[in-house]
Structure formats: structure tokens, C-alpha cells
Amino acid sequence: MPRDTRPWETPLAGQLDPGAQAPAFDFLPGGGQMGALVRGFDWAATPLGPAAGWPQSLKTVLGVLLAARQPMFLAWGPQQTWLYNDAFALILGRKHPAALGRPSAQVWQEAWGDLAPLFEQVFAGEAVHMDGFTVGLDRDGVVRDASFDFSYTPMRDEAAQVAGLFGVCIETTDRLQAVSALRSGDTRQNVLVALAERFRELDDPSDLSFAAAEILGRALGVSRAGYGTVSKADETISIERDWNAPGIRSLAGVLHFRDYGSYIEDLKAGRTVVVSNADLDPRTAATAGALKAISAHALVNMPVTEQGGLVALLYLNHAQPREWPQEELALIREVAERTRSAVERRRAEEDLRQLAASLEQQVVARTEERDRVWRNSRDLLVVIGADGVFRDVNPAWTAILGYRPEEVIGRSFVAFVWPGDAGLTQTGLDAALSKRNLTGFENRYLHKDGSLRWISWHTATEGELVFAYGRDVTVEKQAQAELAAAHEALRQSQKMEAVGQLTGGIAHDFNNLLAAISGSLELLSRRLAEGRTAGVERFIGTAQGATRRAAALTHRLLAFSRQQTLDPRPVDANRLIAGMEDLVRRSVGPNVELEVVGAGGVWTIKVDPSQLENALLNLCINARDAMAPQGGRLTIETANKWLDERAAKERELPPGQYVSICVTDTGTGMAPEVIARAFDPFFTTKPLGEGTGLGLSMVYGFVRQSGGQVRIYSELGKGTTMCLYLPRHTGEDLPAPEPEAEHHGLGAGETVLVIDDEPAIRMLITSVLQEAGYSTLEAGEGASGLRILQSDTPIDLLITDVGLPGGMNGRQVADQARVARPALKVLFITGFAENAVVGNGHLAHGMEVLTKPFDIEALENKVRDLIDRTN
Structure with a gap:
């Protein structure tokens, strides 16, 4: 196979990062090197997906195989994704660690033609066991034959469907190669061939030990063999099993050894012990006749406990003692080692068979438990596909919504959800399919009798299926x-x-x-x-x-009430505060030390400057009263504030940029219950007759109407900070300060149209204007005023109340009039709450507002200013 086509030689970038996903593997402690690699693997890039979404059955089997010392692997899911333990990594050779997380067909690409039918058989639900299975594998750059004894077991998920293949392998390549070599050799080689063949036929470890003794004894001229037990108490080996073969005398009896302790230590260490006649103690007189025929003895070791254990005893039937050739001793030791290995392998296979049976029982138990939960749950349980069609529902649908499961399965949720919630439900399904598990998602379902039921859903997603349970919360709703x-x-x-x-x-x-x-x-x-x-x-x-x-x-x-008429303009807070500093000092008196701290580069805000001045003055006077009579320190401070989602939420504002104006005093402070009511109308802590209780409510209403917020920070005995948060203005620049113009307020015959539904107000305004030299026209409601404006009558200025009867307010009259008279100057006069619409920053050029009640001089100056304005 060309090297550039071997998938395991192209590692995935960032594939292994030990510890990177540790929190998702709380279920998987330990596991050696492969445990660490599994926990650090980028499973999101494989068909298995992130470990947090793995089924419990996969987690259970994976934990078992990683903890085992026997070579084991797991192929899971439709792509048969590969996982394995430390022992199996030795079998993989150079394929490790790149095989982790790859499809089986890639891991064993060179042998897939032989392995695919076996994998298909297992995924069809049938276990496979084979001994001596030989296949060509590329594990070191060259395809070589390798032999295995293995068992493949189908593993089922929580839905009792075959989801994976659990494999246990023992590589027998070396053993089979040795057998092949021995077949062409001398007697000693033939002995090992016979041993290997007998091992395949026997299950009981005792039989294996006896078979090894028998075959080896026969090959080396040994005529008798038996089992013995080692007893440390009397330092003997007792022969418990007779052999009454023709021409052979029974050897039932007790053997004593001169150096018993060294034999016991060798046996415990797992070493083969060879004993000669010279090692026998003369005290064995009871069996002296039989022992004379023994020229040598070989002990083939088995596991030995402190109290004693099973050993196989070999002895030769030579008339005269002889020395053992080294090659025969080597063969004895090899037979002993192979006997021990074979016994361990058989025991391991039995353990694995028991493990597989135990896992199968766990899956069956979990499946039965799941079925009981499904049947007996009082909540709605559903499996729904990406197309919105129910794949399965539990019997609780009948109790909660009146439908039998067969009436629901195979139909879309649209047939059952309240039509007004269909879009919401589709959005929730899309969110669940995008792996965002829903918690407490609520929508309304139609009961079979036509009534509504509120359902609260929790979801989990696997592939294209959403598993959800819903609780009826109608009563709670x-x-x-x-x-x-x-x-x-x-x-x-x-x-x-x-x-x-x-x-x-x-x-x-x-x-x-x-x-x-x-x-x-x-x-x-x-x-x-x-x-x-x-x-x-x-x-x-x-x-x-x-x-x-x-x-x-x-x-x-x-x-x-947040309905006052405002005239918002771009304002520099530092400049405004500096302009009223002298007024504040006079208002708070000499006992109060005033400090103004203006932030450099403070952002522009857009507010009604006169209302902001009133609000600040009100806060300063309240601070003065809180520090009376001894006085204290009063600080006015500005700052730019970036409010993120958390900070903005605390202040009940949208996230963004704000300018804060804070007034801090060193007075008595405010208790929490006082802070809670501070903005309520007519709430005051001052004595009767010393306060109306409207000051802070006015400040609160103005700031909220300006798009901001007010917050109180106070501690009893330590003082209070009142902070105004006003949104940053990013529109037009601040206007340059202009010197106040002196208006004489006199007219020169210009025509002014006055529209007001209050006759007394019309009379007052027209009288003032006529005395000042203007010509006046009058209308009592919007429609008649608009007819005059749409005529050819010359009009230099429109003065109109905003709140007019007849279905057309003053702003609508002005806007309609400007269709025919684009340059018409307009002065709105207002005293009613709804007229705040003309003061919210949407006045066009050539429009001004005057709030009722107003001074006569202010009216005269405003009229003269508008008429003289050139833009």
C-alpha cells in the first residue's frame, strides 16, 4: 500500500489535547494513556459528536474497556467510530494513536474486505467468535499476516437498537508461527504442537495442566504424572491423584523435599522448578519403593496461595538416575510457561464472556426501566423529527391532551399546537435541532375537546431527533x-x-x-x-x-407625569453646570462647601436645558436641607459612562453610552424605605408646610421623559448621591453661544393668524399684538384656521394652540399650511399634557414653542424674533 494512502499517517490538526474536554468526561476517570487521549480528543469533529451528548450505554462500555487489561475495542455508530484501550494499542502498532475516532473502514482499510462481513453480522445483532483468524495487516509499513482469537459482541443503546460492536482480541500470531516451525522439527517441537492442539480442546484449567504434564512426560519418556498440593504447614507435596495405567504402580503418597522453602518461593514467583532424586528427603519411606523408579522430577508451576495451591508433578520412569540435557530442561520450562499462559487466556475469555453477559443484562435492565418510565410518566414524552413530525409519544398524551398515541404518531405538531403558537413552536424546534437544549420552553396545545393547555418543554437532541418532555402547567398559568x-x-x-x-x-x-x-x-x-x-x-x-x-x-x-412640554437641545453638561454655579452657591448658603468636578471630554446630551437646570437646583436644595443646620460638603460631578447589559439592566436602561450627573451630600442619608418612595408624588420627609413632595417626582419625570434614569445611592448617617443618567447625543453639534438680542417687541403692520379654542386666550393675544402694531386674524378651531391659511391672504406668522377641537390639532394645521406656504413661521402655545408632541425634538425650522401661562413681554419678544428670523 503506498504510504500516501494510509489514513492513519495523516493526523488531524488539534486532534489530541489532553484535558481540553475534561469536564465532559466526569463519567470516565482513569483508563491509562488511552483514557487521557479519549478525554482530550476533539469528538465534535467526529460522527459521535461532543461527549456531553453521548448515550449512557456508550459511556458504560467505554469505561469498562478502558479499565480492562485485556485488548479491547469499540466500534460505535453508523460510521463504526473506533475507540480502544491501552492493551489494544499494542495490536494497532503504528496505526496508534491516529486510529482513535476514525471509521473502522479507514482503520483497517487493507483488511476491510475480510472484516466487513463480520462487522455487518454483528451490527445485524449476531455475536461472532473466531479462533485463529488470519488477516493481512499493515501495522509497521508492510502488510503482514496476523492471527487472532476474538469475540465480537453487538452492543445496544437505550432504545434496544444495535449501536456498536464490542470486541475482545488476543493476538496468536507468535503462537501459530511457533507451531508452524515446530511441525517441521524434532520431537520437542512436536510436543509443543500437541500441546497447542490440546489447549484448543479443553476448558478446565486443571485439565490443561494435566494435559501438559501428560504430553510432555510421554514425549520425554515420562511414564507417570499426577496432581499434587503444596502445603507449607508440613513442607510436603502430597500426590492426590493415582494413575493406574497398565504396568504402572500407584504413586499415591507424600513427598518431602530438603529445600522446601526455595521451591515455594520459586512457585510464588511463577518460575518452573525441576527437582532430582538428590532433593528428596529419606523420610519418604512410605513410598520408597515407588520413588526408587524416579530419576528426576519436574514441577510445572500453577498459582500458589499462602495456604497451598495446585501444581502439576512430572516424573520419569528410568531405572537409573541421569542428568537432564539443557535442551530438555528448556523444553520443560517452555511447556510450563505455555501451560500458564493458556490457563490465563481461558480464564480471561471466561471473564469476558461473563462481562459481555453482564453488559447485556444492564442494557436489558435499562431498556425495561426506560419502558416503565415511558409508560408510567405523568408528563408528555415525545420523539420528534426535524420535519416536525412526531416519531413516538407516550400514553400521557391521552390523560393530558385527550389523544391516543396512535392518533399523534406520524403527524406534525402543527395539527395539535394552538395556531397562534405555531411560529413560536417552529422557532423552538429549530433551536433544539441546533443543539441548544430548551429549558422551560412554553407553548399552548389544543386539547381534543378544543380547550387550551399550557405545556412547558425540556429537550435533548441526538442527530435529527429531538427528545422532549413536557409538563402541563395550565393550572400554574x-x-x-x-x-x-x-x-x-x-x-x-x-x-x-x-x-x-x-x-x-x-x-x-x-x-x-x-x-x-x-x-x-x-x-x-x-x-x-x-x-x-x-x-x-x-x-x-x-x-x-x-x-x-x-x-x-x-x-x-x-x-x-412625563408629559410636560420639553424643548430638547444639544447641551454640554459641564458648561451648563458652570453657568449655574453662582446660583447654586447662593441657594445652598455659606455653611455648605460646593465642589464641581467636571469630566474632561464629557459627551454631549440632548435635553431641555432649563428643565435640567431646575432639576439640578432642586437636587442641590434637597442636599442642603439634608445637611442642615450644620452644613457639609456638596459635590456636583459629571462623567462619561459605558453601560453594558448587566450595568444597564441594574439601572433599567438600554445598554449604551450615557453621561452621568451626580449630586452628592454629606447629610443624614436615606433609609431603604424612604428611597423606595422618594419619587412618589407628594411624598416628603419634611414637616407639614415645608415641602410639597413634588420636587423629586418632577426630577424623575423630566429625566425619564428625556430617555434617561435617576438612581439614589444612600446610607444613613453618611450621605446621599443622586445620579442622573442621560443618553449621549451623537447628532448635530452644540450651537455656538450667541449674545441675547434686544427685542423692542413692536410690529410694523405684519399679519399674525391666532388659532385657539379658548376665547379669553384669543382676546388676550390679539389685544397684545394689536397694541404692539401687528394686524391680526382669528380662528377658534383647526379647520377654519386652515381655510384662511390655504387662501391668498398674506400671513407673516401663525400662532396656534396645539390642543384644538374638531379632529385637527395645531401641529397638523401647521404641517398642512406649510404645503402651500413652505416658509410659514409658526409659534405653538401649549398648556395641555398632550402637547408634549411639539417639544420632543421634532420641530422643523421656523417653529418655536411657548408654554402657558406666559409673560406678555415673552410673547412680544418671541413673535418679533420669529418674524425677523431669516431661516
């Missing part, structure tokens, strides 16, 4: 649904309680504010009616102050 409904009812109750608390707080604050406004207006009206104008500024100021506080309360409520 119903309990979960009922629990979820109870939780939802509890949440609704808690929500109503919070709404009650919220409305109560709002009513209290607004009643105070309305009292201040209405009282001031009433006193102002009386003074004007009486013609008295002195001191009216005081009432006007009181009403305006109450109005501003009402607007602030409204903004806090909207921020809490």
Missing part, C-alpha cells in the same frame, strides 16, 4: 393570571389612592393661589370703581406672584 389580575387590581387601588392624594394636594395649593388671585382682583376692582388708584400695584403684584407659583406647580405636575 391560571394561578399566575389570577395573581396578575390581583396585582393589577392592587395597582389600580394604589393608583386611585395616589390620584386622591395628588388631587388633594393640588386642590389645597391651587385654592390658596386662586384665593390670592381672586382676592387681589376683587380689591383692585373696588379701588378702580371708587376712583382710587393709590396702592393698586400691591394687589397687582400679589395676583401676578400667585399666577407664577401656579404655573410652577403645573410644570411640576407635568414633569411628574
